[in-house]
Amino acid sequence: MDPIVTVAGLTKRYRLGKDNYVDALRGASLEIARGEMVAIMGPSGSGKSTLMHIAGCLDRPDSGEVHLNGRRVDQLRGRALTTVRGREVGFIFQGFNLIPTMTALENVALAAEYAGASRRDAADKARSLLELVGLADRMRHAPTELSGGQQQRVAIARALVNDPAIVMGDEPTGDLDTATSAEIVGVMREINTERGTTFVLVTHNPEVAEVCDRTIHMRDGIVEAVTA
Ligand SMILES: Nc1ncnc2c1ncn2[C@@H]1O[C@H](COP(=O)(O)OP(=O)(O)O)[C@@H](O)[C@H]1O
Ligand SMILES: [Mg+2]
Numbered sequence: 486m487d488p489i490v491t492v493a494g495l496t497k498r499y500r501l502g503k504d505n506y507v508d509a510l511r512g513a514s515l516e517i518a519r520g521e522m523v524a525i526m527g528p529s530g531s532g533k534s535t536l537m538h539i540a541g542c543l544d545r546p547d548s549g550e551v552h553l554n555g556r557r558v559d560q561l562r563g564r565a566l567t568t569v570r571g572r573e574v575g576f577i578f579q580g581f582n583l584i585p586t587m588t589a590l591e592n593v594a595l596a597a598e599y600a601g602a603s604r605r606d607a608a609d610k611a612r613s614l615l616e617l618v619g620l621a622d623r624m625r626h627a628p629t630e631l632s633g634g635q636q637q638r639v640a641i642a643r644a645l646v647n648d649p650a651i652v653m654g655d656e657p658t659g660d661l662d663t664a665t666s667a668e669i670v671g672v673m674r675e676i677n678t679e680r681g682t683t684f685v686l687v688t689h690n691p692e693v694a695e696v697c698d699r700t701i702h703m704r705d706g707i708v709e710a711v712t713a
Contacts, residue, residue: 488552489651489683490517490540495549496706497535509535510546511706517651522677522684524694527703533687534655536703540685541653542570554650571600575644577654581636583628589615589639590624597646607646614642618672634665641672651683658693670696 497510509532517523525533538544540551542558545566551559554573561569583592593611598604615624618638628636637657644652652673658666670686670693677684686693694700702710 486516487519488516489519489521489554490515490685491550491552492516492536492540493550495536495539495546495551497532497539497544497546508706510539510549512549513703513707514549515701515708515711517683517685519650520677520681520683521699522674522697523686524697524700525685525687525703526689526691526694526700527709531703532706533703537653537655537685537687541574541576541651542566543576571647573650575647575649575652577637577640577644577652577657579656579659581628581633581640581660583636583639583643585628588625588627589620589631589635589642592628592639593643593646596643600647610646611642614645615639617645617676618642632665633661634668637661637669638672641669641676645676645682649682651685654684654686654688656687656689658688658690663692666690667692 493514495510495513499507499509501507513532513536527533539546545562546559549559550557553569558569590611593614594607597607597610612624615621618641620635620638623631623635658669661669673684674696676682688694700712701708
């Protein structure tokens with residue numbers, strides 16, 4: 486296996502006050518292969534989001550190792566962590582998180598401009614990705630003029646705009662109806678197959694997991710099982 490993410494013995498404790506804490510991760514370990522599409526499932530509170538945030542360089546563990554695309558990242562902090570995250574990871578969220586005052590095109594292009602692309606290159610890239618996700622005729626629409634599924638397509642284009650090694654989604658179909666969920670996971674599967682982008686999706690939806698290559702099952706802050 487050519488791992489793109491290796492997580493070993495991860496622990497994370499949230500302190501809520503004196504003598505009051507939650508052990509969100511209690512020694513979680515997993516490997517994700519380059520080019521894979523993987524689901525993470527488990528009860529609410531089992532540590533799925535915490536694990537994904539640490540693997541995606543949004544947060545740091547208390548102990549354990551994280552290797553992302555060939556680089557050890559668990560001890561990075563501040564700007565070093567931000568730089569790796571910007572280069573290697575694209576994120577998709579449950580609530581789409583688009584900027585409401587910007588068009589679809591501007592939402593996607595902005596992410597490329599943040600990463601240093603010229604205005605023109607950013608717009609070109611945004612256009613071609615919006616075409617890829619099936620929104621060629623919706624580029625000038627604001628998020629409120631788009632359905633939930635269309636908004637999530639914009640978010641997928643945005644997640645891809647800086648050519649990340651891996652795209653991470655935290656319940657990316659959580660706000661969508663069954664048919665639209667299937668459609669959105671289908672878009673991701675197509676991109677995974679055609680471009681080789683690795684996807685990791687936290688999901689409660691067994692139909693989303695069914696489309697993935699493997700499912701990582703979490704319970705009480707550890708990886709309890711992995712099924713294919
Ligand atoms: N920022 C935080 N501060 C305090 N506790 C947190 C924080 N984030 C998560 N937790 C707690 O850590 C545990 C794991 O949370 P999380 O990783 O969000 O689980 P999941 O995504 O599987 O629902 C839960 O008990 C949650 O309440
Ligand atoms: Mg969560």
